[in-house]
Amino acid sequence: MLTVLGLGMILCFMYLIMSRRMTALAALTLIPILFALIAYGLGFYVDSLGHIEIKELGEMMLEGVKKLAPTGVMLLFAILYFAIMIDTGLFDPSVKFILRLVKGDPLKVVIGTITLTLIVSLDGDGSTTYMICVAAMLPLYKRLGMSPLIMACLMMLASGIMNLTPWGGPTARAASALHVEASDIFVPMVLPMLIAILWLYFVGFMYGRMERKRLGIIELDVSHGDDIQISTNPEANRAHLRWFNGLLTVVLMICLVKGVLPLPILFMIALCIALVVNYKDIDMQKSLVAHHAGSALNVVGIIFAAGIFTGILTGTGMVDAMSKELVAIIPQSMGPFLAPITAVISMPLTFFMSNDAFYYGVLPILSEAASHYGITPVEMARASIVGQPVHLLSPLVPSTYLLCGLAGIEFGQHQKFTIKWAILTCLVMLVAAMLLGVFPLYSTIH
Numbered sequence: 001m002l003t004v005l006g007l008g009m010i011l012c013f014m015y016l017i018m019s020r021r022m023t024a025l026a027a028l029t030l031i032p033i034l035f036a037l038i039a040y041g042l043g044f045y046v047d048s049l050g051h052i053e054i055k056e057l058g059e060m061m062l063e064g065v066k067k068l069a070p071t072g073v074m075l076l077f078a079i080l081y082f083a084i085m086i087d088t089g090l091f092d093p094s095v096k097f098i099l100r101l102v103k104g105d106p107l108k109v110v111i112g113t114i115t116l117t118l119i120v121s122l123d124g125d126g127s128t129t130y131m132i133c134v135a136a137m138l139p140l141y142k143r144l145g146m147s148p149l150i151m152a153c154l155m156m157l158a159s160g161i162m163n164l165t166p167w168g169g170p171t172a173r174a175a176s177a178l179h180v181e182a183s184d185i186f187v188p189m190v191l192p193m194l195i196a197i198l199w200l201y202f203v204g205f206m207y208g209r210m211e212r213k214r215l216g217i218i219e220l221d222v223s224h225g226d227d228i229q230i231s232t233n234p235e236a237n238r239a240h241l242r243w244f245n246g247l248l249t250v251v252l253m254i255c256l257v258k259g260v261l262p263l264p265i266l267f268m269i270a271l272c273i274a275l276v277v278n279y280k281d282i283d284m285q286k287s288l289v290a291h292h293a294g295s296a297l298n299v300v301g302i303i304f305a306a307g308i309f310t311g312i313l314t315g316t317g318m319v320d321a322m323s324k325e326l327v328a329i330i331p332q333s334m335g336p337f338l339a340p341i342t343a344v345i346s347m348p349l350t351f352f353m354s355n356d357a358f359y360y361g362v363l364p365i366l367s368e369a370a371s372h373y374g375i376t377p378v379e380m381a382r383a384s385i386v387g388q389p390v391h392l393l394s395p396l397v398p399s400t401y402l403l404c405g406l407a408g409i410e411f412g413q414h415q416k417f418t419i420k421w422a423i424l425t426c427l428v429m430l431v432a433a434m435l436l437g438v439f440p441l442y443s444t445i446h
Helices: 002-018 024-041 054-088 092-102 106-123 126-144 148-162 170-178 182-215 223-227 239-258 263-278 282-315 318-329 335-352 355-371 377-384 398-407 411-435
Strands: none
Touching (some): 002 355, 054 263, 106 148, 148 398, 148 411, 170 355, 239 263, 318 355
């Protein structure tokens, strides 16, 4: 019965958020409570006198929220930090340099498109990335007669790879769903991500040569690059402190990779240093934080709501019951391959369902099943984020509609053109991760 309730809870959750009848925040909070009450009503959790112990339900939820608190704090301060760095104008020179460098060579334009998107994607916000990059690059594509489908494809793939940073979303969801550290997922994935980026440059080089052969090299004026700004608040721009902000960001990335301090603490310290050094006016500090608080709160709220979902799923024993059924279904010979199986199925599953549905509804069950074969939760978490470049092609991803709209292309055209490269990018990352031992192809522990 617990298996049926657990599956019912997950399916109900998926249906409500995929049909847009509920937000992820509301569904993650209310649906598990409803199914937990059903479980209590059926007599699964009663004391010696037959009274329902509702207090246990609260303890389960609070325990789940406590476990996700570090992830929520990390996301809050990471989003604010990169938003402030954009406000200071840290990334403006990179945009202008790339635009001047590419000039009228289609091959350079394509390589510049990838490089610019990789840089801007550091903020973890797909919509912002597309708005900035399309505004910078589309005039060049139009002037040269290049296909905007190539631009949209490369931008989306670059964004999909960079989305694996701890503040990008999927890694944080996987960490919160399986109660592991986001840094333990991300740091070993850095090399596979770099290999995927090299592969992306190869794809770009191939398309760039095709476009160069078709169109030739055209000398043109790229002075419009002087007008392109990533920072949109002139009062917050701190061009004279760009050297400091760049150094601060580099030091932050080094400390993050080396694990000098926990991720939440690193981003808290970095944000506070950035605010104090860049903005002496306290009112300006408050104004900037308040301006970016909305986007940060939307993400963090879902993370804490996920604590209720995973707390109930685990505390009621639903996840244990479902994992036992899954283990019984999976052939004994296939169990040790659950890590690469998870990586492969993450592509179609995150395409047909939202990240919230996959990471909070499906991944915990797969991870629990994999534990019976000696595959750790952190290895399963790493495998689960491999399919993100394909996920961004899903009709459930709002930012992809924005990309198509800005680029002036049809969503179906974009999907048809990009899907093969998205799948190949995921497979490159999958093979690289297994070769580097990030997660095992085959577990020898039975």
